[in-house]
Amino acid sequence: xxxxxxxxxxxxxxxxxxxxxxxxxxxxxxxxxxxxxxxxxxxxxxxxxxxxxxxxxxxxxxxxxxxxxxxxxxxxxxxxxxxxxxxxxxxxxxxxxxxxxxxxxxxxxxxx
Numbered sequence: 001x002x003x004x005x006x007x008x009x010x011x012x013x014x015x016x017x018x019x020x021x022x023x024x025x026x027x028x029x030x031x032x033x034x035x036x037x038x039x040x041x042x043x044x045x046x047x048x049x050x051x052x053x054x055x056x057x058x059x060x061x062x063x064x065x066x067x068x069x070x071x072x073x074x075x076x077x078x079x080x081x082x083x084x085x086x087x088x089x090x091x092x093x094x095x096x097x098x099x100x101x102x103x104x105x106x107x108x109x110x111x112x
Contacts, residue, residue: 002029002038002084004076005059008069009099011035016062021055029081031088034095037063038084041077048074068103070095 003021015028015037024039037059056074063069078084088095 001041001077001079002081003041004072004078004084005037005056006063006069006071007034007036007088007095008063008067009033010067013066016059018062020059021052026059029084031085032092034088034092036084036088068099070098070102
């Protein structure tokens with residue numbers, strides 16, 4: 001099973017170095033003009049424990065360091081690379097258009 005952290009542009013660049021959930025190494029799955037940053041697991045966490053949420057967030061922030069990214073919701077997982085490539089191929093134009101919209105912007109959150 002693969003855990004997906006985010007979908008980004010510039011697939012010619014490697015996935016960020018480092019580790020994700022459960023200290024699994026990060027990897028990239030490329031399809032066309034997109035790269036999905038993933039880690040591979042036998043049994044990834046099912047509960048959003050605080051440490052797992054922060055690990056997911058740290059990976060997304062590493063991706064943002066050098067390219068636009070569409071962060072995936074915590075718990076986004078697929079069976080294998082082929083299943084992920086199918087999603088990336090089917091929605092490639094939508095993802096590319098959204099990456100164009102978010103490039104160069106930052107997310108700001110306010111809690112009251």
